Amino acid sequence: MANSQQRQSPHSLCEHPTAEFLRSIDIHELLPQQEPFVMVDTLTALTPTATETETCVRPDNIFVDDGQWTATGLMENIAQTCAARIGYVNKYILEKNIQIGVIGAIRDFCVAALPTVGTTVTTRMEVVEEVMGMILAHAEISAQGIRIAHCDIKIAIKNS
Numbered sequence: 001m002a003n004s005q006q007r008q009s010p011h012s013l014c015e016h017p018t019a020e021f022l023r024s025i026d027i028h029e030l031l032p033q034q035e036p037f038v039m040v041d042t043l044t045a046l047t048p049t050a051t052e053t054e055t056c057v058r059p060d061n062i063f064v065d066d067g068q069w070t071a072t073g074l075m076e077n078i079a080q081t082c083a084a085r086i087g088y089v090n091k092y093i094l095e096k097n098i099q100i101g102v103i104g105a106i107r108d109f110c111v112a113a114l115p116t117v118g119t120t121v122t123t124r125m126e127v128v129e130e131v132m133g134m135i136l137a138h139a140e141i142s143a144q145g146i147r148i149a150h151c152d153i154k155i156a157i158k159n160s
Helices: 010-015 019-024 071-093
Strands: 042-046 050-056 101-111 120-131 134-143 146-157
Touching: 019 042, 042 071, 050 071, 071 101, 071 120, 071 134, 071 146, 120 146
Parallel strands: none
Antiparallel strands: 042 050, 050 120, 101 146, 120 134, 134 146
């Protein structure tokens, strides 16, 4: 699909990607994970320090149990929101292949509520620090504007 956003330089896409452009990206192009292990649907926002995704909890999701998305599903959604950011930077800024990130640490993971099937959740990660292939971020998941989970996460990016 050729539109004016796709003809911009990769650098301008990083600085000012529109929501329309971000939503048009097939999330599978940004993630190393494959179905049925994809836990994010759409990249919705990206700034130099933050990334946001949306995901609808579907009944066939491997982390749905008794009609609710489990804490494991929430954690994987946070990790994949971080991966979507890494994938975007690799593909559109650095113009190279997607790199694999490995969870190095999770701190203060708190789940206030588990979303039910059919709920759309918004996940936002904010980079706290990025140095030498490590990203420290704070992440939050909300449903209908209410925070349902949060944590600090450290991701190590594997060298190609």
